[in-house]
Amino acid sequence: METHTHNWLERTELLLGSEKLELLRNAHVLVVGLGGVGAYAAEMIARAGVGRMTVADADTVNATNINRQLVALHSTVGRPKAEVLAERLRDINPGIGLTVVDKYIKDEETYILLDAARYDYVVDAIDTLSPKLALIAASLERGLPLVSSMGAGAKTDPTKLEIADISKTHHCPLAHMLRKRLHKIGIRRGFRAVFSPEPMREGAIILCEEQNKKSNVGTISYIPALFGIGCASVVIRDLIGELEG
Structure with missing residues (x-):
């Protein structure tokens, strides 16, 4: 069966050129949190041709995730x-160097993961505050470029999405x-940070006592995907030297 692996990045090379595509092939990107935002970020990064990735999450698929x-x-x-x-990532790029970490990244695991390899970029798609904070702080301490997703729940307007330094985020x-x-x-x-200043819809949040989370937030199909795509765009554009600011 023909695999077509020889030309699957042809359109990307046509857009970016061979030198920038090579930068992506030689990069190693870490994605932590593989839910609504993180999995889309990881897939877009893989489809762009990044040669090495580490993906981390200990969660299992629940029926409530399908939306x-x-x-x-x-x-x-x-x-x-x-x-x-x-x-999915290996089916997209059979040659990808992929490390899979089936653990919740918090406490000591944060430092173990960040010191396990040399990463060129970190994507924070964690939706719990304390481990999110730990990953960000430890990444910056190590001088690692990082993009972080803010809250994608309880929102419906894709035109409100913004990408800015964390100091310039607002109404999130x-x-x-x-x-x-x-x-x-x-x-x-x-x-x-990838964020949206759109006000959260009233009644879209309920308290709960599940593992690693204290609330459930109503979500629509396309908003987390857009946040993930926003994160991926930051990674790709920065790796090839085209990210302004």
Whole structure:
């Protein structure tokens, strides 16, 4: 069976040129959190031709993920998200150097993961504040370029999406809480955030007591995907030297 692996990046090379495509082939990108945002970010990064990736998440696919998560199908319910995504990424690029970490990245695991390899970029798609803060702080401490997704839930307007330094985020509750925590440890700027200032819809959040989360937030199919694509665009454009600002 013909695999077509010889020319699958032909259109990307036509757009970017061979030298910039080679920069992507030689890059290693870490994506932490493979839910509604992170899986889309990872897939877009892989489809752009990044040669090495590490993806991390210990969660399994739940039926409630099907409305918005790339890895979630009725046929994948109960399977590890990292495993399902890894199959997709290897099918997109059979030559990808892929490391799969089936663990929740928090506490000591954050430092172990960041010190396990030399990364050219980190994508933070964690939706819980404390491990998110730890990943950001530890990445910046190591001088690693990073892009972070803010809250994608309870929103419906794709035209409100913005990408800016964390210091310039506004009207986003998660970004506000994160900035306050970062200020306490001396971090005020230094990484880009994908966010939306669209007001959160009333009644779209309910409290819960599930593992690693304290609330469930209503979501629509396309908003988390756009946040992930925004994160991927930052990574790709920065790696090839085309990100302004």
